[in-house]
Amino acid sequence: MKLFNTLTRQKEEFVPITPGEVKMYSCGPTVYNYFHIGNARPFIMFDLLRRYFEYRGYKVTFVQNFTDIDDKVINKANEEGVTYDVIADRYIKEYFVDAEGLGIKRATYHPRATETMDAIIDIVKTLIDKGHAYVAENGDVYFRTKTFPEYGKLSHQPLEELQAGARISVGELKEDPMDFAVWKAAKPGEPSWQAPWGKGRPGWHIECSAMVNKYLGPTIDIHSGGLDLTFPHHENEIAQSECANGCTFAHYWLHNGFLTIDNEKMSKSKGNFFMVRDAAKEYGYETIRMFMLSAHYRTPLNYSEESLKMNKASLDRLYEARNNLEFRISKAQGDAPTAEEAEALASLQQYKEKFIEAMDDDMNTANALSAIFELMRDINAYSGSHADATRAYLKGAYDLFMELTGVLNIVQKHDDAEDPDKAKIEELIAQRAAAKKAKDFAEADRIRDYLLNEMGVAIKDTRQGVQWSRV
Ligand code: AMP
Ligand code: ZN
Secondary structure, three states: OEEEOOOEEEEEOOOOOOOOEEEEOOOOOOOOOOOOOHHHHHHHHHHHHHHHHOOOEEEEEEOEEEOOOHHHHHHHHHHHHHHHHHHHHHHHHHHHHHHOOOOOOOOOOOEEHHOHHHHHHHHHHHHHHHOOOOEEOOOOOEEEEHHOOOOOOOOOOHHHHHHHHHOOOOOOOOOOOOEEEEEEEOOOOOOOOOOOOOOEEEHHHHHHHHHHHHHHHOEEEEEEEEHHHHHHHHHHHHHHHHHHHHOOOOEEEEHHHHHHHOOEOOOOOOOOOHHHHHHHHHOOHHHHHHHHOOOOOOOOOOOOHHHHHEEEEHHHHHHHHHHHHHHHHHHHOOOOOHHHHHHHHHHHHHHEEOOOOOOOOOOOOOHHHHHHHHHHHHHHHHHHHHHOOOOOHHHHHHHHHHHHHHHOOOOOOOOOOOOOOHHHHHHHHHHHHHHHOOOOHHHHHHHHHHHHHHOOOOEOOOOEEEEEEOO
């Protein structure tokens, strides 16, 4: 598999540290609100990368954190007059509601910053002991950026350029404008933790360095996040971890492109965002997932109602194809394919090859979806022109279709609850069949119209019988 590595700005063959295993870390949300569709992009796409590795037989350990203590969480808590953990607990719970809706699997570990305090304090201590960080007079701890000559290697910015852009804000006691906070001294009324050098709370960058160490070890295969995290967040994570541990931090750095709206980055601060759950109410969670998959994760992706509607229509087509197959399988006979069917089934493998080729090419989901649509059209054409297709052919085609859509985790849902009107619907369908047999076509049409207009049930006459579905 090839992955585009921000570190080298090239597509590279993925070679794991341990054969057959992948250690992945992705920066997760700051939990002070529901997440918006822009945030959903890395959550969906890097979960998919994990799923794809698993599909290819790798054992994956995947960590995605929750930043549960920072200025935004504290501000929100103050606004509501509650403690920070009430806010964090609430939005972590809500994260899982949306994530589950979007078909995102739970990570192997979802550490919270406040539950990783020992590891955070340990790494800060190591950095201080090694001279890579210092305690300022006010109790803040800063990373001494000049002690890491490779600083800037991820964002490909020379040190001099970064130096020219660096500033010291009011209240900061840095030796150098390039230095950054790894620990913030306690302020009155704010939560704080006891460290050997004083009370305070961790800076944002250090929590990821500490969590990677704790759950995955000093060197990992893949680190990922949104493009906006490249600098300074990921650059700072590299500096902290490589200075503390004396080894390479992550071999592959993956960054998703921005989700835009009117071609501007969707962000909470600009106010141009849609919450995932609001869009889901209108279009369904799975449509949002389909929309994300419709573009390669590195390209910009513009959000629009038309685009969501188009993706909903695409998804509906896939569901219709699947439902048709399920219906046909339930009616068909024959556990061995005919010679012609065996050939048709063998030829379907070309779409699987195409799918894998696309996913192996830096997880090109747009092309992977094309392969699925080609597979669908092939199956529809064959089964449509072979009313006597055996169960063996239909099941073989169905299994492949479900395997590939299953990797992307789309089209897997079934309405488990039996339709409460099932008996009535089937009774009406039987009455219609009787009317047709008696050549009372007006009555047959009346029943069909009644089903559609009064009960929201569409019926389709097929050679295998009448198929009905809710519209
Ligand atoms: P945050 O909760 O703001 O720290 O963001 C969580 C994740 O969402 C990070 O990986 C961000 O890079 C990513 N992210 C935020 N906004 C966007 C966007 N408009 N498009 C793509 N990714 C985004
Ligand atoms: Zn991070």
